[in-house]
Amino acid sequence: MSSSTRGRIGFSCAYTPLPAIAAAGFVPHRILPLSASPDQAGRYLHDNLCPHVKRLVDRAMDDDLPPMAGMVVVNSCDAMRRLADAWRHVRPKEPVFLLDLPATGDAAAVAFFATEIERLAQALDEWGGRALETGALKHAADRYNQLGALFATLRQQMVQGRLPGGRSRLQVLYNRATEMGPAAAADMLAAELDATGQDCGGDGVPIYLFGNVLADPEAFALIEAGGARVVGDDFCTGSRLFSPVEISGGGEGFKGLARSLLKRPPCARTFMADKPGALVDHVLAGAAASAARGVIGHTLKFCDPYLARLPIVRDALRDAGIPLLLLEGDCSLGSIGQQRTRIEAFIEMLR
């Protein structure tokens, strides 16, 4: 059976082991919080819950989803756990898998997460997928690594001002790639690379962006129209999903995948016990490596992992003399549109 006939598996978090889903013969399909579905998740979820999760539930309630063979939710935060609950409730016929994700990346956490991925592999098998072998997993991981490398090239072109449409265009590609299998996504990117290359950079102020979920290309367009040139960024709806995966042979498949995922650039929810607040170093390093003149952080309302860490990020950037603008969004373009003046003033100040 080909992957297209096996169907799609929905997912919602950058820690999802996509190679395992692809190797089982499914198309991993990220459910993005972009939709015109009416706001009705409040029936199950409180007003103070992450708008990312609420938008996904709005989409599920509105049936604004492709046909799916199942949904994989990663237990990355309280809100995601509640997403799994609500999903089961509003789509009772669709199997939901809650993948447990440790908060740390030490050896014991890797070993446990590997057993969780193995459990997922069994579920995928039950949902009509192929039984997973290390060879197939490695092959899928290679495909994702190729895709990641293509994205890295596109990012480089963007930084050099040679990607027409800039960061906004890159987001369009991220979004499309997260809704298709790795091979089809790689073909799409290869075609895009053929069309890039000419100098289209302006005199924008180099800015580093970070945050959790920012999937609307228009949001990036707005930031760029405000005079920013995005020279680096880190979002869970961006580069984080396509960072390299290392799978060695010899039955280490799930462990390799688990290790690679837990070693990814950390989302605020993941941390190292021996280095509390490592997110700060990560943002500082990203800003320095991209020679940004300023940093814009965009996080969603009610996101505990970020709410708890932003004050230390703010203090550290202040101490390092790097200007910071913090924006809070709710997955709607309106919310970032309302902050247009602040964005423009911030960039103007950096000129």
Add this chain to the structure above:
Amino acid sequence: MMKSYFDDLVSGIEARLAEDPENRSPRKVYALEVARLGQRLYGETESVAWCGVTAPFDLLAAMGVTSCFVEFVGAMLAATGMEGAFLEEAEHAGYGGDTCGYHRAVLGAARKDLMPVPDFLIATSSPCTGGLAVMENLARHFEKDLFVLNVPQEASDAGVRYLADQIRDMAAFVADHTGQRLDPARLRQAIDNTNRARTLLEEAYQLAQHVPSPVTGRMMGNFGVVMALLLGTEAAVTVARTYRDAFARRVEKGEGGLARENLRLLWIQNRIQFKNPLIEMLEKDFGAVVVADELNAITWEAIDPDDPYEGLARRAISIPFNGQGRRRVDHLQKMAASFKVNGAINPCNWGCRQGTGARGLIGEGLKAVGVPVLNLEVDCIDSRNFAEGQLRTRLEAFAEMIAGRPSPWH
């Protein structure tokens, strides 16, 4: 300041208990032990660990460490009406009002030097993401080592083994920091105390199910969650026995905690921690008594004193806030049935994603067994915006509504 507060509290309660040694109020015995814990935390003579809610406090006690979950500080500040200044301090430092009030108060307290500097910290990934994050911030603030216990969502073999191994590693981490190895005999004794307290608590909770219930609304507030801090010690056994015996006496005499019990209520998650008149109002005006709190339940098996790690892991995984919402709904449905409640109150603590996120499912789940739920909108720690009048009106309307319905258990 805090040391003298706890010293005064301990001597005050001791004096009142001494007035009538034959009739020791269980709540006072409990308050005394909690105050003694506060005294030790602030006494500057013992090793201190700030922890997450599901840390194994009995194991820590066996290792000579006075330990406490940090949310206790938030609740204590609110109970004494002091939380405002500490919340403001945290907000001033950038910790917004959308986060859990317990955590904001703790961060404010740490920044204002109101928390003793710990020897180390132990974070737990359950019950909440915010709790894990606050521990990371505190470790950074105090510049002390942090150990993280990842609590799996399910008690699968792999999950239990993973947590049990982490608890073993935690014991080694603690020994490295205190210089004291874990003494197997002390550990056995601590686990034995835990098991004895567990049996007594189970009996007390069963007695509380009696109609009329021997409890009053105030008697059991925060009880189950705070009792976890005493586990492993003789104090836990004493408190549990005092409750069990007091309830047994009342049940034997056919006495209720209230002279007139009309309605029985289940309180979901945590109480409102600052002083407020709502529980008294329910009792006085409606004969409505909170007979059960969600965490006043034994969800774990007795622990093997000779090999306790697996049992400790299972206990942490078993709390109703962990895992899928369905498990929590099942737990609440069972509680509603065994306590024969007419209705449930969910305070929906603002800022608690773990708890409020499940509001809709809990409401539907309890409705399915005939128990209406009143969802409130309240910050259980922050009294600054407490809309007492509005809440009073809603509680009155709710009590009248359930009073007009037959009990689902007849």
